[in-house]
Amino acid sequence: MKTFISAVAVAAALAAPALSFAQQSDTPLSRAQVRAELVQLEKAGYNPNISDPSYPSNIQAAQARVSAQQLAQTSVQSSDYGSVANGSSQSGRTIGAHSRALGTYFGQ
Template identity: 60%
Template sequence: MKNLIAAALAATVLAAPALSFAQASQAPVTRAQVRAELAQLEQAGYRPGVSSPYYPEDLQAAEARVNQQNGAAQATAYGASTNGSSQAGSPQPNVKPVYFGN
């Protein structure tokens, strides 16, 4: 019995990393997607061909503007309501508990 538990535990520990990688989306990016993203960055004010001493900051600022524009577009889109709701009933009267005693 102890060997069975140890084997099950070992299998679980070894399988956990494989399952966590399976959940991540590792789809390759197409050229069209890269070009579309570059066009969005250029519209946001980033110039990829210009040599700038502020390169990382310029790119990050343009990405922030693109993300802000995309977030505004998602906020006005149709879709399911994001507001959560829950309902709870009242406890049943005169119900004996399943576990009573020791």
């Protein structure tokens, strides 16, 4: 029982740094990027100067509008050569049904 507990503890200790690393961003934002994002949010209807108790819902609604605008721009930009092709993938081959049924003890 002690070996199982120690194995779980070692596995958790090894997995913790990998999980915390996944949440880090690649590069920090510059001031210009932060200001550009704030301008986008203000154009979407967010006003940071209003002291409103519903702050989270206001910023989330503005972020949703900005992401919808960016998605619309992306779909317009990617439609220059037609719509995006739907992906499909096949591997292996289909197996047809046998023409004759084989018995349970085939070959005996």
